[in-house]
Amino acid sequence: MHFKLRPATKEDCKEISRMILELAVYEKMPDQAKISHEELERDGFCQNPFFECLVAEVPEENKSKDGFTVVGYALYFYTYSTWKGPTVFLEDLYVMPEFRGNGFGKGLLCKVAKVGKEKQCVRLQLSVLDWNTPSRDFYAAQGAQDLTDSEGWHFIRFDGQKLDNLANEAPKD
Amino acid sequence: MASFILRKAEPRDVPDIMRLIKELAKFEEMEEKVVLTEKDLLEDGFGDHPFYHCLVAEVPKLQSSEGYTVIGFAMYYFTYDPWIGKLLYLEDFYVMQEFRGLGIGSKILKVLSEKAVKTRCSGMHFLVAENNTKSIEFYKRRGAADLSSEEGWRLFEIEKDDLLKMTAK
Numbered sequence: 255m256h257f258k259l260r261p262a263t264k265e266d267c268k269e270i271s272r273m274i275l276e277l278a279v280y281e282k283m284p285d286q287a288k289i290s291h292e293e294l295e296r297d298g299f300c301q302n303p304f305f306e307c308l309v310a311e312v313p314e315e316n317k318s319k320d321g322f323t324v325v326g327y328a329l330y331f332y333t334y335s336t337w338k339g340p341t342v343f344l345e346d347l348y349v350m351p352e353f354r355g356n357g358f359g360k361g362l363l364c365k366v367a368k369v370g371k372e373k374q375c376v377r378l379q380l381s382v383l384d385w386n387t388p389s390r391d392f393y394a395a396q397g398a399q400d401l402t403d404s405e406g407w408h409f410i411r412f413d414g415q416k417l418d419n420l421a422n423e424a425p426k427d
Numbered sequence: 428m429a430s431f432i433l434r435k436a437e438p439r440d441v442p443d444i445m446r447l448i449k450e451l452a453k454f455e456e457m458e459e460k461v462v463l464t465e466k467d468l469l470e471d472g473f474g475d476h477p478f479y480h481c482l483v484a485e486v487p488k489l490q491s492s493e494g495y496t497v498i499g500f501a502m503y504y505f506t507y508d509p510w511i512g513k514l515l516y517l518e519d520f521y522v523m524q525e526f527r528g529l530g531i532g533s534k535i536l537k538v539l540s541e542k543a544v545k546t547r548c549s550g551m552h553f554l555v556a557e558n559n560t561k562s563i564e565f566y567k568r569r570g571a572a573d574l575s576s577e578e579g580w581r582l583f584e585i586e587k588d589d590l591l592k593m594t595a596k
Contacts, residue, residue, distance in 0.1 A: 274509045283578075287510040297512060305507040331507050334478040336448040336519045337461045339471060346509050367585070367593040377586050384579035397589025401582045405457075406557035408575035409582065412540065413511075413550030416570030420540035 255316055255356050259365050262307035262327065267294040269324040270307060277348040281383060305331045308365055310349065310358045318352055325353045328362040332373065342370030344380040363396065381409065430490075431531055433538055436481035436500065438473045441465050443497035444481060451521040455556060479504045482538065484522065484531050498523045501535045503542075508549065515543035517553035536569065554582065 262270060271291035278287035297304045310326030317323045326349035333341045344366055349358045370378055380398075382389050390400070401407050412420060436444060445465050452458045471478045484499035491498070499522035506516040517539060522531045543551045555562050563573070574580045585593075 270509075278510060283510075289509060289512055293512060294509070297507065304505060304513055305509075329507070329509055332478060333506060333516065334471065334502070334504055334518055335463075336468075336502060337452060337457070337463060339463055339467055340478055343506065345507060364593045367590045371590060371594050375590075377584055378590055379582065379584045381580045382583055384581055390581075390583075393583050393585070396585060396593060398583040398585045401584050402575055403581065407554045407582045408557050408563075408573050409552065409580045410555050410563075410566055410571050411550050411552050411574050412543075412566075412569070412571050416572075417540055417543060417550060420537050420569060421544040424534075424537040424541035 255353075256313055257316075257325075257353075257356070257358060257361075258311045259308055259358075259361050260311065262298070262309045264295050264299045266307070266309050266324055266327075267291040267298070269322065270294060270309065270327050270329070272322075273324075273327055273348050273350070274346065276350065277346060280348075281386070305329050305345065306369070308362055308369075310353070310362060312353070318350060322350070325350045326358045326362060328366050330366050330369075332375070333379070335377070338376045340373060340375045342366060342373070342375045342378050344378060347380070359392065360396075431484050431486045431498070431526075431529070433482055433484055433535060436472070436483045438469060440481070440483050440497055441469050441472075443483070443495065444468060444500055444502075446495075447497070447500050447521050447523070448519060450523065451519055454521075455559070479518065482535060484526075484535065486526070495523075498526045499531050499535065501539060503539060505546070505548070506552065511549040513546070513548045515539060515546070515548045515551045517551060520553070532565070 268291045271294055275287050278284050298307060308328045309324050311324050314323060318325055329346040330342055330344045333343045335341050347362055367378055442465055445468055449461055452461045472481060479502050482501045483497050485496050486498055488496055502519040503515055503517045506514045508514050540551060
């Protein structure tokens with residue numbers, strides 16, 4: 255199947271937003287996806303964007319059963335390791351189920367790796383849910399190591415009221 | 428009680444930040460993994476497009492340890508969660524052993540939280556090693572959630588050699 259992998263434009267944000275929700279449903283956390291496509295447009299296409307995005311696009315004749323031609327995406331940003339330097343963090347990678355098995359996912363991952371290499375990134379990191387065996391196997395096949403398993407790293411978060419409480423205790427200047 | 432100040436790191440702080448990074452890595456039993464140099468830190472944090480922001484904790488010279496006045500640091504940057512938006516990501520957070528228990532770490536965390544809220548972040552994220560029970564307790568006491576335990580998130584990494592193989596495809 256012919257497909258194109260290209261940087262996302264502001265106009266793609268509606269489709270990306272749709273697929274973000276599809277991925278959240280797959281990850282069994284649909285209520286947690288709260289960002290609108292307008293916020294994506296603002297945060298990804300401002301002067302200092304908070305993320306970059308690539309999309310997978312098929313020609314009109316191969317569009318999805320619901321009529322979509324943008325059928326996959328990879329959303330990533332740059333982080334920093336005090337041990338090794340610049341890192342690319344792949345936040346989301348998703349291909350619509352009817353387009354899987356055609357190399358779109360691998361293509362997107364390789365393209366993100368290429369972008370990272372151009373920015374002197376020394377590694378690529380991502381997070382996967384423990385029960386998501388197809389994804390864990392996919393990344394392992396590309397050489398990824400599970401650092402939660404081998405080194406015991408856990409993701410920690412402060413948000414909502416807990417974050418506000420801490421912030422309110424900050425000393426006033 | 429030690430008096431201390433928290434301030435934005437400057438290029439002159441790079442040697443101290445490097446020293447503290449190595450101390451923290453040693454504490455995490457992964458000292459040999461630090462390949463970053465002072466030159467890298469300087470370029471990456473104080474060049475045209477900084478990859479990180481840094482706060483340092485400083486004590487007056489009289490209270491310093493072995494001549495060091497910079498005795499703690501926190502390195503952070505901004506990331507993005509497509510579900511909730513902007514996040515403040517805390518990469519490294521460390522206070523020298525002899526200066527712990529004085530409220531320095533607590534104050535750093537509060538200042539960063541305030542920064543997160545002021546810059547419209549929905550949360551503050553970071554990684555902790557599961558055997559680092561003291562740090563986990565420190566964060567949990569203040570309301571942090573362990574997403575790896577609660578939701579099953581695992582950290583995966585593809586290192587340089589495998590990345591290069593992918594770019595060749």
